Amino acid sequence: MSPQPPVRLWPDPEGLGPVTDVYELAMMAGYYAAGMENLVASFELFVRKLPPGRSYLVFAGLEQAIGDILALAFKPEQIEAISQWPAFRKLDRSILARMQALRFEGDIWAVSEGTVVFAGVTLLRVTAPLVAAQWLETYLLASIGYPTLVASKAARCRSAALGTPLFEFGARRCHGPHAGFLAARAAYIAGFAGTSHAEAARLMGIPPIGTMAHSWVQSFDSEAESFRTFARLFPSHTTLLVDTYDTLEGVQVAAAIDPSVDAIRIDSGDLGELAWQARAILDQNNRAQVKIIASGDLDEHRIAELNKSAAPIDGFGVGTELVTSRDAPALGVVYKLVELEGQGKVKLSPGKKTYPMAKQVFRKRGPDGRFCGDHVTRADETADGEPLLARVVRAGRLDRSLPTLEEIRRHCTEQLAGVPEHLLKLDAKPDYPVTYSEALEADARRLMRR
Amino acid sequence: MSPQPPVRLWPDPEGLGPVTDVYELAMMAGYYAAGMENLVASFELFVRKLPPGRSYLVFAGLEQAIGDILALAFKPEQIEAISQWPAFRKLDRSILARMQALRFEGDIWAVSEGTVVFAGVTLLRVTAPLVAAQWLETYLLASIGYPTLVASKAARCRSAALGTPLFEFGARRCHGPHAGFLAARAAYIAGFAGTSHAEAARLMGIPPIGTMAHSWVQSFDSEAESFRTFARLFPSHTTLLVDTYDTLEGVQVAAAIDPSVDAIRIDSGDLGELAWQARAILDQNNRAQVKIIASGDLDEHRIAELNKSAAPIDGFGVGTELVTSRDAPALGVVYKLVELEGQGKVKLSPGKKTYPMAKQVFRKRGPDGRFCGDHVTRADETADGEPLLARVVRAGRLDRSLPTLEEIRRHCTEQLAGVPEHLLKLDAKPDYPVTYSEALEADARRLMRR
Numbered sequence: 001m002s003p004q005p006p007v008r009l010w011p012d013p014e015g016l017g018p019v020t021d022v023y024e025l026a027m028m029a030g031y032y033a034a035g036m037e038n039l040v041a042s043f044e045l046f047v048r049k050l051p052p053g054r055s056y057l058v059f060a061g062l063e064q065a066i067g068d069i070l071a072l073a074f075k076p077e078q079i080e081a082i083s084q085w086p087a088f089r090k091l092d093r094s095i096l097a098r099m100q101a102l103r104f105e106g107d108i109w110a111v112s113e114g115t116v117v118f119a120g121v122t123l124l125r126v127t128a129p130l131v132a133a134q135w136l137e138t139y140l141l142a143s144i145g146y147p148t149l150v151a152s153k154a155a156r157c158r159s160a161a162l163g164t165p166l167f168e169f170g171a172r173r174c175h176g177p178h179a180g181f182l183a184a185r186a187a188y189i190a191g192f193a194g195t196s197h198a199e200a201a202r203l204m205g206i207p208p209i210g211t212m213a214h215s216w217v218q219s220f221d222s223e224a225e226s227f228r229t230f231a232r233l234f235p236s237h238t239t240l241l242v243d244t245y246d247t248l249e250g251v252q253v254a255a256a257i258d259p260s261v262d263a264i265r266i267d268s269g270d271l272g273e274l275a276w277q278a279r280a281i282l283d284q285n286n287r288a289q290v291k292i293i294a295s296g297d298l299d300e301h302r303i304a305e306l307n308k309s310a311a312p313i314d315g316f317g318v319g320t321e322l323v324t325s326r327d328a329p330a331l332g333v334v335y336k337l338v339e340l341e342g343q344g345k346v347k348l349s350p351g352k353k354t355y356p357m358a359k360q361v362f363r364k365r366g367p368d369g370r371f372c373g374d375h376v377t378r379a380d381e382t383a384d385g386e387p388l389l390a391r392v393v394r395a396g397r398l399d400r401s402l403p404t405l406e407e408i409r410r411h412c413t414e415q416l417a418g419v420p421e422h423l424l425k426l427d428a429k430p431d432y433p434v435t436y437s438e439a440l441e442a443d444a445r446r447l448m449r450r
Numbered sequence: 451m452s453p454q455p456p457v458r459l460w461p462d463p464e465g466l467g468p469v470t471d472v473y474e475l476a477m478m479a480g481y482y483a484a485g486m487e488n489l490v491a492s493f494e495l496f497v498r499k500l501p502p503g504r505s506y507l508v509f510a511g512l513e514q515a516i517g518d519i520l521a522l523a524f525k526p527e528q529i530e531a532i533s534q535w536p537a538f539r540k541l542d543r544s545i546l547a548r549m550q551a552l553r554f555e556g557d558i559w560a561v562s563e564g565t566v567v568f569a570g571v572t573l574l575r576v577t578a579p580l581v582a583a584q585w586l587e588t589y590l591l592a593s594i595g596y597p598t599l600v601a602s603k604a605a606r607c608r609s610a611a612l613g614t615p616l617f618e619f620g621a622r623r624c625h626g627p628h629a630g631f632l633a634a635r636a637a638y639i640a641g642f643a644g645t646s647h648a649e650a651a652r653l654m655g656i657p658p659i660g661t662m663a664h665s666w667v668q669s670f671d672s673e674a675e676s677f678r679t680f681a682r683l684f685p686s687h688t689t690l691l692v693d694t695y696d697t698l699e700g701v702q703v704a705a706a707i708d709p710s711v712d713a714i715r716i717d718s719g720d721l722g723e724l725a726w727q728a729r730a731i732l733d734q735n736n737r738a739q740v741k742i743i744a745s746g747d748l749d750e751h752r753i754a755e756l757n758k759s760a761a762p763i764d765g766f767g768v769g770t771e772l773v774t775s776r777d778a779p780a781l782g783v784v785y786k787l788v789e790l791e792g793q794g795k796v797k798l799s800p801g802k803k804t805y806p807m808a809k810q811v812f813r814k815r816g817p818d819g820r821f822c823g824d825h826v827t828r829a830d831e832t833a834d835g836e837p838l839l840a841r842v843v844r845a846g847r848l849d850r851s852l853p854t855l856e857e858i859r860r861h862c863t864e865q866l867a868g869v870p871e872h873l874l875k876l877d878a879k880p881d882y883p884v885t886y887s888e889a890l891e892a893d894a895r896r897l898m899r900r
C-alpha cells in the first residue's frame with residue numbers, strides 16, 4: 001500500500017470564501033435566516049491605537065485584499081462540509097445554497113497604498129449588503145494588517161538608513177512561506193531597493209538580490225576557490241560572504257580576486273568595526289570600488305547607530321526584525337459596523353469609542369508641505385484638505401486600475417516626505433492631531449445617550 | 451478599457467521552486483557550473499538558542515514542509531524569468547534547463563511532529579545531492595519555524611490553563627491569510643480544542659468554534675432580539691457575546707433567553723471580575739449550566755492569573771498573542787551543511803559552534819518518565835535512549851504514511867507529560883542537558899584545528 005500523501009495547506013484562490021472565522025459564517029447564515037441579508041451596511045477598517053514604537057503607519061496590502069475579495073466564493077464541497085458541522089446541521093438548506101451563490105457586489109473605498117496613516121482614521125470602508133460586508137471582516141484584517149506592519153517598519157529602517165540602500169532578506173523568518181511575498185512587496189513599497197525572495201521578485205518585478213550562503217564557501221576546499229568560482233560565474237554581480245571562517249582573512253581573500261568583485265557581505269560580529277577594517281583592507285588592495293554590505297539582526301535602531309558611527313557600509317540586508325515586525329508583531333486593526341440602512345451604529349464597550357456613520361478623511365498640510373492634521377467627517381460632508389479615501393470597487397467590480405507597484409512606491413516616498421519632523425525620530429510618540437466633524441460628534445453623542 | 455486586474459500573490463503549489471532566496475538559486479547554478487551538483491551533502495536543521503521566554507519547543511510544520519518539498523519544481527516561465535535577471539543572464543542555458551528538470555530525490559530524517567525539542571539538537575536532516583539539499587533551505591526554515599513557534603506558545607497556554615479548554619481565535623491577526631492555516635494546525639497539535647478558522651477546520655478536521663461578533667448585536671434593534679434570533683438558529687450551539695453595550699446587562703439579557711443557551715463570551719474589561727459577576731447572575735437565574743468563555747488579549751500569563759484567582763471561566767479564546775507568538779515572533783532556526791561526501795563540515799564564525807557530520811539524537815527518561823537529557827551522536831553511532839530522528843523521505847518519496855493530525859496531537863500530549871517539572875514554570879530558564887558523543891567532539895576538534 002502506498003503511503004498517504006501529506007496534507008498540503010495551500011488554499012484554492014477561487015475558494016477563499018471560508019478562509020475566515022466560523023462566526024462570520026454563523027452571522028451570515030443568521031442574516032439570511034432573519035431576512036436581514038440585504039440591509040445596506042457600512043463597515044470601516046481603522047487602527048484604534050498605534051503599536052508601541054510606531055508614530056505613524058504606512059498603509060499596505062490593499063491590492064491583494066481587493067484581488068481576493070473580487071474572487072471571493074465558496075466551492076460546493078466547502079458548503080457541503082460546513083453544512084455537516086454540528087452547529088450548522090439544523091440550518092435550512094436554502095440558506096447554505098444562498099451562501100454558495102454569494103459574491104461580493106458592494107463598494108469599497110480606501111486610502112491608497114503607500115499612504116502614511118494614523119490611529120483613529122478610517123482606512124477602508126465597505127458598503128454592501130450586510131451579509132457580504134460581514135463576510136469580508138477576517139479576510140480584510142489579515143490581508144491589510146501584516147503588510148501595513150512591514151511597510152511601517154520598513155519606513156523606519158529607511159528613515160534610519162539616510163539613503164543607504166536597504167534589501168529585504170527575511171523570507172526564511174516569515175510566518176510561513178506565503179508571508180514572504182507580502183513582506184517583500186511591503187518593504188519595496190516603503191523604499192527598500194530589492195528583495196532576496198526570488199518568486200516575489202519575479203511576480204512583482206522587484207529587483208532580486210542575492211549573494212551566497214556559508215554552505216557555498218564550506219563546499220569548497222578553500223574559501224579562495226569558492227570565491228573565484230562564484231566570481232567567474234556571476235561577473236559584475238558578485239557579492240562574496242566573507243565571515244564563514246575569519247572575517248578579515250575572508251576580506252583579504254576577496255580583495256585578491258581578479259577581476260575585482262562588486263561587494264562583500266559581513267553577516268556576523270561587530271558590523272561597524274568590521275566594516276572599517278574591511279574598508280581599509282579593500283582600499284589597501286586597490287579595491288576602493290568594492291562595496292560593503294552588512295546583515296545580521298539589523299533593525300532601524302542598529303542601522304541608525306551604524307550610520308551615526310559613519311561606518312563605511314554601502315547597503316543593509318534586513319531580515320527577521322523587518323518581516324516579523326519583531327517589536328510590534330501585531331496591529332490592532334479593527335473592522336466595525338458604523339452604519340446600517342442609513343442609521344449610525346456604535347459599540348459602547350469601555351475604552352473603545354467609535355464614531356458612527358460612513359466617513360471621509362481630509363488631510364491638511366502646513367506651509368512646509370508636511371501633514372499637520374487629519375479631519376474626519378461624515379462621507380456626505382466636505383472639508384479643507386485632501387480627501388484620503390477614494391472608491392476602488394463599485395458594485396463588486398474594480399472602479400479603475402489600481403496603481404502599479406512602482407506608482408505606489410513613488411507615492412510612499414512622497415508621503416514619507418510629508419511626515420512631520422517630530423514623528424520621524426525613532427523614539428517619537430504618536431502625537432498627530434486627528435479631529436472629528438461636528439456632525440460626527442453629534443451623531444456619536446446621540447447614540448451614546450440611547 | 452477595462453481596468454487591470456489586481457495582482458494576487460497565491461503561489462502555484464506546483465511551482466514552489468523559486469519560493470526561496472535568490473542566493474539559493476545562485477548557489478544551485480554555481481554547483482552545476484562547478485560540476486559539484488551531485489556531491490552527497492547532509493544539511494541539518496536546528497535551533498541554536500531558544501527564544502526568550504521559552505524553556506522548550508514543540509516541533510511542528512513537518513507535514514506541510516514535506517508535502518511541498520515532494521512537489522518542489524520550477525515552471526518553465528519561472529526559469530525563463532530568472533534567466534533574464536542581470537546576475538543570471540550570462541549563465542549557460544544548460545544550467546537553467548537542469549534546474550528546471552530538478553526534483554528533490556534525496557532523504558529526509560526528522561523528529562516527529564508534536565515532539566518536545568530543545569536547542570542544539572538536530573530536528574531534521576536532509577541527505578541529498580548538494581544542489582537539491584541547498585534548494586530546500588529557505589523553504590524549510592519558513593515552513594518549520596512558524597508552526598513550531600505557535601505550537602510552543604500553545605503548549606505554554608495549555609500548561610497555564612490546567613485543563614480548561616482553549617480555542618484558537620487568531621486568524622485576523624496572522625501574518626497574512628495563509629499563516630492562519632498553519633497557526634490553527636499548530637495550536638491544535640499542542641492541545642487546543644478547536645479553531646475559529648473555518649477553512650482550516652474543514653481541511654484538517656479540527657473542531658470549528660464560533661460565536662458572534664459585536665456587529666451581529668448592533669445589527670438588531672435590541673441586544674435581546676439579536677440573542678433570541680441567534681439562539682433560535684443555532685440551538686444547543688449558542689454562545690452569546692455579552693459585552694457590546696454593558697457586559698453585566700448583557701449577561702442578564704442572555705440569562706433570560708429560553709431555552710437556555712450554551713455559553714456567553716466576555717471579550718473586554720476585567721475578565722476575572724466580570725466572570726465572577728456573570729456567574730452569579732447566571733446562577734441566580736437558574737442558568738448554572740451556561741458556560742463562560744473569556745477572550746481578549748489572552749496569553750499564558752493572563753490565563754495563569756485568571757486560573758490562580760479561580761475565576762469561573764470554562765474556556766479561553768486565544769488569538770493575537772498565540773498566532774503572532776508576540777513575545778517571541780521569530781525562531782532562530784538554521785539549516786547548516788554538516789557533511790559533504792563523507793567529510794564533516796563546520797562554520798567557524800564566533801559564537802556559532804556547530805558539530806559536523808550527520809547526527810542522531812537519543813533521549814533519556816528518568817524513573818518518573820520525564821526527559822532527563824538528549825545525547826547527540828553521529829548518525830552511525832548508537833546510544834541509550836529513544837532515537838528521535840526517523841526517515842520520512844527516501845530517495846524523494848515518502849517512506850511511509852505520516853501520522854494523522856490526531857496521532858500527532860496525542861503524541862504531543864504524551865510528550866508534554868514528559869517535560870521536566872522545572873521547565874514547565876512559565877518563567878523557567880531553558881535548562882536541559884544536551885550532550886555530544888566523543889566521536890562528534892573529536893570530529894569538531896579536528897575541523898577546528900584546520
